[in-house]
Amino acid sequence: MPNDLTFDANKAAPMKIYDWPTGPYPARVRIALAEKQLRSRIEFVPVNLWKGEHKEAGFLSKNYSGTLPVLELEDGTFLAECTAITVYLDALEGAPTLTGRTPYEKGVIHMMTKRAEIEMLDAISVYFHHATPGLGPDVELYQNEEWGLRQRDKALRGMHYFDAVLRKQEFIAGEFFSMADIAVIGAFIFAAIVELPIPQECKALLAWFARMQERQSVREQLAIVPPNH
């Protein structure tokens, strides 16, 4: 069980990430890796969402919840959940930048990340899987359209909420780029997939997204997202 409190890049072991490169949740970890300059240490293993490979027994043994991405550590431990993976990656180096340094920063970043999930990203995901064809009939074995449509409306309200936040501050969790910004970028990626336009009146939110695209980590990730996928 790795128990090192410090990180030595020279001794760094390889890590595997099971994901699908154009997925909105995989994008969150890929952007975090690029920000932390850790991409070169990662071997990516594709799990085809569109074929439902993330719901097959082989993958479920890695992540009970059947979601991407999953990080496999050198000792065989599988780490799932974007926030958990990001916390792990951020803690590897002595100078955390994505999940905060002080109690206050950590608390606010975790809150805003979760809020981005509840109010936008996860809501758009439920809309996609329940009120659109989603990953197709072979994968979407149960759909609840009414619930999906409600989640779409929730996500639209969430966009207005985050617009109001960004009218007062430069980044989602305050004065610097963090895991919370990455979560909202994930929501934008998913919104593009489901063709849910960001309302034009959300000027601060749209301006923030334009600023985000000035970052190489974000630009590179957006470049691999094909239209409608």
Add this chain to the structure above:
Amino acid sequence: MPNDLTFDANKAAPMKIYDWPTGPYPARVRIALAEKQLRSRIEFVPVNLWKGEHKEAGFLSKNYSGTLPVLELEDGTFLAECTAITVYLDALEGAPTLTGRTPYEKGVIHMMTKRAEIEMLDAISVYFHHATPGLGPDVELYQNEEWGLRQRDKALRGMHYFDAVLRKQEFIAGEFFSMADIAVIGAFIFAAIVELPIPQECKALLAWFARMQERQSVREQLAIVPPNH
């Protein structure tokens, strides 16, 4: 904006927590506070769930998502979301014990906490609000019974998953008590409220819950949960 990297109990400012004492999510933060011996610093402000006070404008301005609990810091910042609050409280003192010390511990604890939410606690919450009378007709303005029942079944599968986890290790995230155990305790509290019994065949899970009740923090919280609420 508090930015202190160390915590001095003598200079500790008072904090307010908006919650409802018998709520499963408030329980998570109350247990964390007891474990960290921080309860005496907290002024609790009741927000009556059964009257829907958490959905009123006054409270929504504190937490957009309309959920309890919310921690108010000395500077007026409102911290919502149990994980964010627990991370904050845990980071206040030099010796973190609930959210992990190493990258590995942090990653696993965050993953298992989120998994406890997705697969048990949040699923039971959706069941309560959508497929039972929930908080009553004045508060539950929309219900999707089919979705609620599916979430109940998901929670039952989740109990078997966590039972399998606990057949191999003493605590939810490994070898010591953490935020992840507290999240599952929250699920047990909610299961009791909705009268969803833990399957008797989940022997390791039930044995774990008996061990959890040896902790004063857990015992005290369970003592204030009245039957059926």
